[in-house]
Amino acid sequence: MQSLSSKRLDFASLLAYAPRPEEVPEPLRGEARQSKNLVLQLKDGRLVGSPPESVAARIARYLRTTSASAGVLSPILSKTATLVPVPKSSLPTKDGLWVPEQLCHELVRAGFGSRVAPLLVRTEPIPKAARSLSTERPTALKNYQTLKVRRELDIPGDFVLVDDVVTAGATLLGSANRLGDAYPAAAIRGFAAARTLTDAMRFQRVIDPVVGTIVLKPGGRTQRDP
Numbered sequence: 001m002q003s004l005s006s007k008r009l010d011f012a013s014l015l016a017y018a019p020r021p022e023e024v025p026e027p028l029r030g031e032a033r034q035s036k037n038l039v040l041q042l043k044d045g046r047l048v049g050s051p052p053e054s055v056a057a058r059i060a061r062y063l064r065t066t067s068a069s070a071g072v073l074s075p076i077l078s079k080t081a082t083l084v085p086v087p088k089s090s091l092p093t094k095d096g097l098w099v100p101e102q103l104c105h106e107l108v109r110a111g112f113g114s115r116v117a118p119l120l121v122r123t124e125p126i127p128k129a130a131r132s133l134s135t136e137r138p139t140a141l142k143n144y145q146t147l148k149v150r151r152e153l154d155i156p157g158d159f160v161l162v163d164d165v166v167t168a169g170a171t172l173l174g175s176a177n178r179l180g181d182a183y184p185a186a187a188i189r190g191f192a193a194a195r196t197l198t199d200a201m202r203f204q205r206v207i208d209p210v211v212g213t214i215v216l217k218p219g220g221r222t223q224r225d226p
Helices: 026-044 055-065 067-073 099-109 140-145 170-182
Strands: 008-017 082-085 120-122 147-149 158-166 187-196 207-216 222-225
Touching: 008 026, 008 055, 008 067, 008 158, 008 170, 026 055, 026 158, 026 187, 055 067, 055 099, 055 187, 067 207, 082 099, 099 158, 120 170, 140 147, 140 170, 147 170, 158 170, 170 187, 170 207
Parallel strands: 008 187, 082 158, 158 187
Antiparallel strands: 008 207, 120 147, 207 222
């Protein structure tokens, strides 16, 4: 039976995302609604502010100008890393919006990474984790099985997998294993612009940078901490 060789991934995220703001304690409910709107704007590629810019660009600019948050995330994001966008759950389309790739380019422009390398490709569509029940979300192994690597000639020292939102971390861990097959000597970490808080009582603020881990549990599901 096929299994994953790597069962742990270090990751970081900047934003906290409460998908059900109405369940957040009343004093924080307004900020929780802001977090949900911000994530929806990110995923839709909408322009915000004046002058208008993408949420991905705003995130990168915030990190560039806010040393406290950038310092928290520095164990994951580095100037020398190769940033690899995580594929969508659907098959790639020629002109479709790919938010993780957009994030990668904005992060590199802001000095967080040396280059963008779209090395991972989805070979078979899988259900969207955000629209599935927790017990029916694609596992890390399923993500691994439906990805392939487009190898490049040079071998970088380290990769950072970049996604827009991390829930339990199955996509990031499956992607890390597939990338690790092709580049076994490279260090691999993960970054997501936002992390989903399934327990609304844990929401404290929109901008809430953390570094943590994603681990594979014995039953095949992933667990993210925090």
